[in-house]
Amino acid sequence: MDVIKKYLLSPFKNDWKLLLCLSIPALLLGAFGLNQLGRLTTANLLALEGVKLACEFLFLGALLSLLHLLGVKNKWVLAAVAFVYYLTMTADLILLWYFKERFGAKYLNTMEGGDYDFLKDWRVISYFLVLAAFCIFAAKRYFQKSTRKTAISRLAVCLLGLALLYTANPLKLLPRPDNFYTSYLVPPSIVYTVNAVLAKRPQAHQEESLSAPLKELAQEYNVFSAKNTPAGKKYTRVILIASESLSNKYLHRVNGKIPPQASAPLDNLMTAYPSASLQHVTLSTLYGLTVIFTSHPYAQLAYENGYPVSFVKELKKQGFHTAFLRGANETYMDENILFKQAGFDEVIGATYFETRPEYKEYIDWWGLTDRQLFKYAGEYLQEHQKEPLFMTLLTVDSHVPLGRLDYLGQEYEEIDAEFYNIPTLPRAFARFGQDVERFLADLNKRGLFDENTLILVTADHPSYSNTPTNKLFKPYQADFDNLPFIIITKTPIKAPLADNKLISQLDIAPTVLDLLQAEPPSGFFGHSLFDTSARRSIFDIKEDYAVVTTEKENRVFPLNSPDEKDKALIHLMTTFLVK
Structure with missing residues (x-):
C-alpha cells in the first residue's frame, strides 16, 4: 500500500482536483455520443464513463506534466491551453450532433469555403464565454505549481496507465457491437483527430474480374x-x-x-x-x-x-x-x-x-x-x-x-x-x-x-x-x-x-x-x-x-x-x- 501511495498517488497529490474538473466535459461528450450512436444503455453508460474518466484523467495529467516540464506555470496560460483543447472537443461534439461521427481527417478539408457567420451568433458567443469561464475557474481554483521531479513521476504514471488502458481495454468485454461503440468514444478528441489524420487508409482495387474468394463473398452479399x-x-x-x-x-x-x-x-x-x-x-x-x-x-x-x-x-x-x-x-x-x-x-x-x-x-x-x-x-x-x-x-x-x-x-x-x-x-x-x-x-x-x-x-x-x-x-x-x-x-x-x-x-x-x-x-x-x-x-x-x-x-x-x-x-x- 505504501508503494502505491508513494509511486502512483503522490504525483497527483496537488493536481487530482484540477484533473477531475477538467475531465468532466469529456464525460458529457461520451454520454452524448452514446445517445447519438443509439447505444445509450445503463450498462454501456457506466462502463464507458468509468473508462473515459480514467483515460481523460491520465491524458490530461500527461499534458499537465509536459507543461510543467516546459516551464509553464502561469494559470492564464493553462486556462488558454484548456480552452484550445476544448475547442477540439467541441468539433467532436458538432460532428456527433450533425453526422453521428467523430471529428477526423474526412472533415478537415470541408472547412475551407464554409460559412462562418454563425460564429457571430449570440448563442455561439455565449457558449465560448461559458467554456472560457470554466477553463479560468478550473485553472484559478485548482492549479498548483509542481516540481520537476513530481512532473516526471506524474508523466510516467500517466503514460503507464494509458498504455495499460490501450492494451487491456475492459470495454472490449461488452457484447458486440457495444464493445466497438463504447471503445470508439474513449480516446480524447485531440488523440482521435490526430490518429484519424495519420491512420493508413484502405486503397482502391480496380478489377476486371474477381478472385474466387472475392467472388464468393460478392455472391454472399449479393453485390x-x-x-x-x-x-x-x-x-x-x-x-x-x-x-x-x-x-x-x-x-x-x-x-x-x-x-x-x-x-x-x-x-x-x-x-x-x-x-x-x-x-x-x-x-x-x-x-x-x-x-x-x-x-x-x-x-x-x-x-x-x-x-x-x-x-x-x-x-x-x-x-x-x-x-x-x-x-x-x-x-x-x-x-x-x-x-x-x-x-x-x-x-x-x-x-x-x-x-x-x-x-x-x-x-x-x-x-x-x-x-x-x-x-x-x-x-x-x-x-x-x-x-x-x-x-x-x-x-x-x-x-x-x-x-x-x-x-x-x-x-x-x-x-x-x-x-x-x-x-x-x-x-x-x-x-x-x-x-x-x-x-x-x-x-x-x-x-x-x-x-x-x-x-x-x-x-x-x-x-x-x-x-x-x-x-x-x-x-x-x-x-x-x-x-x-x-x-x-x-x-x-x-x-x-x-x-x-x-x-x-x-x-x-x-x-x-x-x-x-x-x-x-x-x-x-x-x-x-x-x-x-x-x-x-x-x-x-x-x-x-x-x-x-x-x-x-x-x-x-x-x-x-x-x-x-x-x-x-x-x-x-x-x-x-x-x-
Missing part, C-alpha cells in the same frame, strides 16, 4: 449483380433533384408532428407517384452524391480515383448531355473538377450565377436561392430540349443548421405553426416543397414535362441535428433519418417498388439505368428498386469504421481490423469492378 426489369422506357429528359439534408422526419406522412400543409407538396407527390424510403450510407454532400452516382459505398475512394464506376458516365455513353447545377459554389472541395470526372459535361454553380445580373441579386449565404436555381434549370432544359439530357439539381436553402436565413424578398405560402415563422429546417423544407411544386408547374408550362421526361426527387444525405425544433421529432423513430425517393413521370409507373428495409442510396444508380433500359455496369453494389426479389446489403462506411447490414447480421468493424472476415469485407468494399 456486383444489378439487373434491369421491364419497368422502364427510353426517357430522353432525366432530372435528379437532390435536396440538401432532406429526411423523412420533415414529412407529415412519416412524422405526424409536422403540420400537414408544411409538407403537402412532397407528400402529395409521394402519394401520386412511386416512392420509397431509402437508408442513407453517407453523411455529407460530396460523399452522398458520389454514392448516388456510383452505387459504390466507398465514396472517398471513388472520387479519389476518378469515379471508376458512374451511371452518369453510362448515360454519357448513351448520348446524353449531362449537367450538374447547384446553388452553392461549384468549386467547393474541387467538386467542379470531381463531378466532371464522374461524367458531367458541365458543372454550374454560384460562381457562374454571379456573372448573370438577373441571378446575382439572389446569391447570399451558401449560394443561389433554390427558387432561382429551379428557374435557371427550366431555362437550361428549354435550351437543350432537342437532345437527350441528364441534369442533377443540388439545392442549398435547407443547409444545416437552420436553413436559409434570408430569402431575399421571395415570398412563400406561410405555415401557421410553431417553428415556421423563424429560420428552422422544418421551415426550409416546407419552402423547398413549394419550390419543387413551382418547378413542376414551370416544366408543364414550357411543355417539358412530357412522356419522355423522368424526374427523381431525393436527398444527398439526412441531417441529425434537431435544434431548436426537438419536440417535433419525439418520440424518435428509426425511419426518421431515411431519405425519401420519388419517381415522377407524366404517366405514373405502375410497377411495384421493393418493400425492403435494406433499400438504400446504393439502389439509386441501378434504378435510374433500369428506368432508362440502359444496361447497368457490373460494378454496382445496389439493385434497381423495381427488382423486388433482390437480396440487399447495406455498406455504411464512416470515418474509420464500417457498418455492414444484411437480413442476417449487423457487423461493425474498424477499417484496420485484423479479423480475417473483416479484412475480406474491406477488400470487397474497396473493389471497383470495371469490366
Whole structure:
C-alpha cells in the first residue's frame, strides 16, 4: 500500500482536483455520443464513463506534466491551453450532433469555403464565454505549481496507465457491437483527430474480374449483380433533384408532428407517384452524391480515383448531355473538377450565377436561392430540349443548421405553426416543397414535362441535428433519418417498388439505368428498386469504421481490423469492378 501511495498517488497529490474538473466535459461528450450512436444503455453508460474518466484523467495529467516540464506555470496560460483543447472537443461534439461521427481527417478539408457567420451568433458567443469561464475557474481554483521531479513521476504514471488502458481495454468485454461503440468514444478528441489524420487508409482495387474468394463473398452479399426489369422506357429528359439534408422526419406522412400543409407538396407527390424510403450510407454532400452516382459505398475512394464506376458516365455513353447545377459554389472541395470526372459535361454553380445580373441579386449565404436555381434549370432544359439530357439539381436553402436565413424578398405560402415563422429546417423544407411544386408547374408550362421526361426527387444525405425544433421529432423513430425517393413521370409507373428495409442510396444508380433500359455496369453494389426479389446489403462506411447490414447480421468493424472476415469485407468494399 505504501508503494502505491508513494509511486502512483503522490504525483497527483496537488493536481487530482484540477484533473477531475477538467475531465468532466469529456464525460458529457461520451454520454452524448452514446445517445447519438443509439447505444445509450445503463450498462454501456457506466462502463464507458468509468473508462473515459480514467483515460481523460491520465491524458490530461500527461499534458499537465509536459507543461510543467516546459516551464509553464502561469494559470492564464493553462486556462488558454484548456480552452484550445476544448475547442477540439467541441468539433467532436458538432460532428456527433450533425453526422453521428467523430471529428477526423474526412472533415478537415470541408472547412475551407464554409460559412462562418454563425460564429457571430449570440448563442455561439455565449457558449465560448461559458467554456472560457470554466477553463479560468478550473485553472484559478485548482492549479498548483509542481516540481520537476513530481512532473516526471506524474508523466510516467500517466503514460503507464494509458498504455495499460490501450492494451487491456475492459470495454472490449461488452457484447458486440457495444464493445466497438463504447471503445470508439474513449480516446480524447485531440488523440482521435490526430490518429484519424495519420491512420493508413484502405486503397482502391480496380478489377476486371474477381478472385474466387472475392467472388464468393460478392455472391454472399449479393453485390456486383444489378439487373434491369421491364419497368422502364427510353426517357430522353432525366432530372435528379437532390435536396440538401432532406429526411423523412420533415414529412407529415412519416412524422405526424409536422403540420400537414408544411409538407403537402412532397407528400402529395409521394402519394401520386412511386416512392420509397431509402437508408442513407453517407453523411455529407460530396460523399452522398458520389454514392448516388456510383452505387459504390466507398465514396472517398471513388472520387479519389476518378469515379471508376458512374451511371452518369453510362448515360454519357448513351448520348446524353449531362449537367450538374447547384446553388452553392461549384468549386467547393474541387467538386467542379470531381463531378466532371464522374461524367458531367458541365458543372454550374454560384460562381457562374454571379456573372448573370438577373441571378446575382439572389446569391447570399451558401449560394443561389433554390427558387432561382429551379428557374435557371427550366431555362437550361428549354435550351437543350432537342437532345437527350441528364441534369442533377443540388439545392442549398435547407443547409444545416437552420436553413436559409434570408430569402431575399421571395415570398412563400406561410405555415401557421410553431417553428415556421423563424429560420428552422422544418421551415426550409416546407419552402423547398413549394419550390419543387413551382418547378413542376414551370416544366408543364414550357411543355417539358412530357412522356419522355423522368424526374427523381431525393436527398444527398439526412441531417441529425434537431435544434431548436426537438419536440417535433419525439418520440424518435428509426425511419426518421431515411431519405425519401420519388419517381415522377407524366404517366405514373405502375410497377411495384421493393418493400425492403435494406433499400438504400446504393439502389439509386441501378434504378435510374433500369428506368432508362440502359444496361447497368457490373460494378454496382445496389439493385434497381423495381427488382423486388433482390437480396440487399447495406455498406455504411464512416470515418474509420464500417457498418455492414444484411437480413442476417449487423457487423461493425474498424477499417484496420485484423479479423480475417473483416479484412475480406474491406477488400470487397474497396473493389471497383470495371469490366
